[in-house]
Amino acid sequence: MFERIAELVIRRSRLVLVVAVVAVALMGVLGAGAFGKLLGGGYDDPSSASSRAAKVIDRKFGGETNLVLLVSATEGRVDGTPAERSGRALVAALKKERHLENVISFWDTSSPDLRSKDGREAVVLAHVKGNDTERDENAKSVIDAYAGPYEDSLTVRAGGGAAVTSEMGSQSAKDLVLAESIAVPLTLVLLLLVFGSAVAALLPLAIGTIAIAGTFAELFLLGSVTDVSVFAVNLTTALGLGLGIDYALLMVSRFREQLATGASVDDAVRRTVSTAGRTVAFSAATVAAALAALLVFPQYFLRSFGYAGVGVVVIAAVSTLFVMPALFVVLGHRVNGGRLPWANRGRSETRAPLWGRLARTVMRRPALTALPVLAVLLLAASPLLGITFGTPDERVLPEDAASRQVSAVLREKFNGSDDAALHVVIDSPVRKSSLGLYASRLSGLKGVVRVESSTGTYAEGQPTATDPGNPALGRPDAQQINVVSTLTPKSDAAQSLVREVRAVAVPAGTQPLVGGVDAVLVDSKHSVGSRLPLAVALVALTTFLLLFLFTGSVVQPLRALLLNMISLGATLGVMTWIFQDGHLSSVLGFTAQPMDVSMTVLMFCIAFGLSMDYEVFVTSRIKELHDQGADNESAVTNGLGHTGRIVTAAACLLAVSFFAFGTAKLSFMQLFGLGSGLAILIDAVAVRGVLVPAAMRLLGRSAWYAPGFLRRFHARFGLSEGGTAPAAASDPLVRGASEVH
Template identity: 85%
Template sequence: MFERIAELAIRRSRLVLVVAAVAVALMGVLGAGAFGKLLGGGYDDPASQSSRAGKAIDEKFGGETNLVLLVRASQGRIDAPAARRGGRALVADLKKEQNLENVISFWDTAGPGLRSGDGREAMVLAHVKGDGTKRDENARSVIDAYTGPYEDALTVRAGGGSAVTSEMGTQSGEDLVLAESIAVPLTLVLLLLVFGSMVAALLPLAIGIIAIAGTFAELFVLGSVTDVSVFAVNLTTALGLGLGIDYALLMVSRFREQLAAGASVNDAVRRTVSTAGRTVAFSAATVAAALAALLVFPQYFLRSFGYAGVGVVVIAAVSTLFVMPALFVVLGHRVNSGRLPWAKANRGRTGTRAPMWGRLAGTVMRRPALTALPVLAVLLLAAGPLLGITFGTPDERVLPEDAESRQVSSVLREKFNGNDDAALHVVIDKPVNKAPLESYALALSGLGGVVRVETSTGTYAAGRSTAAAPGNTALGRPDAQRINVVSALSPKSGQAQGLVQEVRAVAPPAGSHPLVGGADAVLVDSKDSVGSRLPIAVALVAVTTFLLLFLFTGSVVQPLRALLLNLISLGATLGVMTWIFQDGHLSSLLGFTAQPMDVSMTVLMFCIAFGLSMDYEVFVTSRIKELHDLGEDNESAVTNGLGHTGRIVTAAACLLAVSFFAFGTAELSFMQLFGLGSGLAILIDAVAVRGILVPAAMRLLGRSAWYAPGFLRKLHGRFGLSEGGPAPEPAAAPGLVTGSPYGKNSTHV
């Protein structure tokens, strides 16, 4: 197959490039509409009890409260005559809004829970209509129209789920623009430093652009038929730019190596595609397999990253395999054009084999235990904070402290007797008589931490009816009942999650099956949903990775060694992220609020980091195996293999890490977690694992590193797809050292 790809590039290079240009233009046009198709939210399991409760409330009670307008009197108390007139006028205007329903206020009900303890502020609760992007647009329209001064007597601020989601979407777009404005120029500078040639540096960037444009087009198509998270865009840009550069870097390096060794342009293309091209294909398969595991989760937030991740990997690999060889044929030796001054100064004295990496590998191979044990100790120590890890879902605390919706949430917790916005919503989807409904509500009100329970028959607190607070008739229907359980517990705390379980354990009215929803219930159900499917995802990643590496190496030991080392590096990365983002270290420097680890983002980071680790595993192992197949002993193959690939892997890791580290500038804390964690995982893997642990493991394993049972050797002989055969290297051109476009002491790939 790879030979045919090379011949296509050689014979039809210009046609391939024209087709690619047209395809990119079409993908760009299609992808431009992706942003209008993508949604916020997506953290809950549609089949969970909390999701079904929310759906029942939408259908029968006009929807859960997802918008809170915090109204403050400009002077005096909120129930003063001027404030009362302004409040009633505000509520009247809100009830006329077609995008709102279930508008409830202090001035309508006089409920004490809707007024602050100091009497200066009150709440207006409402449900914003619509789904996904439409709901965000509707919320933003209402917020823009009503927040700020109102009739001189009031000041209005917006909070609640819709306000938080809307601000998160806006902030995500701003974070993305800032991250890319940092990553793209810095990446180009690093490419120039790596290659020392303007033309060679632009080739990987071109592949990254193709990968991003193609994935945006994919997201547009998928967003038209299913729910796709807006945050998939962030992964597309970071991974598309990074992987496109990784794969192109490997191809350009091998092509220039072949040219420097005296090969003709066509022969150099053939050898590059059969070796580096094959490595790219296997690398892409391992990364795609890791990211495809995200598709087993029901939350569309996670599935969206699977869509984007698999798409960007496949498009980057396909464009690298077809477009890069065609560009090589057209450019030929001009691939080295536009040499920069330092590259010209070193011309004729350099080599692609990196002596430093070869010497490091040699040192490790001579003393594997002495060099590997300190590295293992540091990585295991870094993984220590995982012993105390806790999980949560995104809320207003991921926003900057000056975000309006976050400030409103803080006021609701601190100044109101119970947080109506964070209440648990119990739905009984059938008729219920008054007596059993009251008995059920009384039992709920007696639970620890519950401030009051609101039903259509009355309000209950501490196990008894509150005569001063009549029932809310809007909570009752002939065929259904809704019960609001308001607590004083901090939202998403351990106690609040425990209350969800206690509410679900209370005996309901005979013959009924209550559904418990609300933000805390969503968190409980999300953790259960992710936890139940995580073993399946991990098993899929492990099995597919094992099979792919076996087909690539012909060994059963190499895949096991790769899996073990990757788990160690991933444990260290997740431990450091827990230490930073959960325990709060560096919070003042990075400007975030410490909170439990985002369960979805942690799973996402695991899959991405695992896949990218395997990316570099294939890069390194491919060259080691190539040399081993040429007859070199294990120690020599590892030393020379790392000597040839060490600089490439380091350069690729730095370039890819830049794309992720740029998100460390984000204002959303879970995007900081995603960017810094992924970037750190890449660097740990490229330096500590590939540079030290891999050669140490190979030395300790010895010849058994390439072991496979006889029947599996036969299977690999028939179906294995390892590097291309050992085609003879052409003789070096006069004055050049084999493997170098510049000579013996080159610092360029």
């Protein structure tokens, strides 16, 4: 197949480039509309009890409170004459807003729970209408209209889930622009240093551009038919640029290496596609398989990264296999054009003596060199023993974000927050006596300060004498009960309260649904946790099969999986130490909190896929030398000698794309960027440089073992990097293999 691709591109190189330019233009037009299709949110399981509760409340009760306007009196108390007059005017204006419903305020109800303990602040609760995209736009419209000074006696600040999500979306766009403004120029400089040639340095950017434009077009099409998260854009740009560089770097290096042996341009293209092209194809398959595992999760936040990840990998690989060879044919020896003054014209393009010497040292003393590295990685992984998980809330925003400040005031100055209440919904008729008994039981739970229902307000297991109930919480065919507590939202105690509420005896013939922010967290953790074994199993199985087809060995896939899990454990451990335990929080400017469950899963899949990317890079060259007759030590030493420089350069370039997100103001984007970048560097240096040669030395000839029937299967269906063409006698790889020892 790869030989046919090479022949096609050689014969029709200019046509391939014209088609590519037209395709990029069309993809750019489609992709420009992607941002209008992408949604915020998507962290919860739509089939969970909390999601179903929210749907019932939307359908029958006007929606859950997702916007909290904190109103502060400029002077005196909010129930003073000037503030009260302005407050009533504010509420009247809000009730006329077509984007809002269920507007409730202190001035309407005179409820002390909607006024701060010192009387200087009050809240207005509301539900912002619309789906995720519409809700963000509607919330922003309302916030822009009312936030700030109101008349002369009030100041308004916005909080609640809708405000938090809106601010997260705006901040994400700013973070993306900043990250790319850092990553792109720095990447170009590094490409010039790596290639020593302006023309060669620009080729990887061409592949990255195609991958990003194509994936934006894919997101536009998918966003037209299903829910896709706006945060998929961040992965598209980072991974598209990084993988485009990775694959192009491998192809350009191999092409220049072939030209250096005296091969013609056409022969160099054929050899490059049949060797490095195979590596790119298998590498892309392993990365795509890891990211495709995200599709098993019901949260569209995670699924969106699967859509974007698989798309960007496939498009990067296809453009590398077709566009890059076509550029080689057209450019020929001009691929070395614009050579920089410091570039060494006589050096081999990929031979890195340092990596060869390191591999030789490790193979002679495998235990002595590998054990310290293993010890450090295991120590780095140790914080995982205390890992806890959460979902994004206002704490991922900077401390000066308005919605975060509102949440802090609600916790500190109000007697429980209705915004963080648990919402119990009974979607069927229920007798008042049974409803009152049920609400009374709920009010007796530890941490609950009051329970609000249509039959009355309850506290400490008893109805309060002053509140006859809120008629808006009752319908002939449904009832809503609000369980308000003083517990810190998303804390262990708050999550325990969710389970306790769900365990309370319910009215006969009813099936209450429990919703609210804490219930969403409990359900999200269960949803991700229940599907995580399937995702891991799919990643492991597909990786094993692909590496077996690539190497013909059953030991190599197992060795790769084990080493990758060690490096991933170290990465996740370091991220837990930083973002959960709070180390470096003052430097990076974030608030320590439990690890974001969705982002941790995402980082696992991305880091695993990219580590398999470099696994294929290294193993492909080792396998090529092994198939040419080199002994195990020679194949590993020379294989790493020839791929070490590529892996190092590719890892540094890709890490830059991810590390740029360390400048983000959203803490979970910092986690994503720093974690992915660190995983890449750990894998490229510690695993590929030390653990792989040590494992290969300890395994010896058994590293290439496969049962007889699998060897026969591989002989018929497997693919190796060397292809069917024998290596030329002048190929430095062959000479290098025979010169060792």
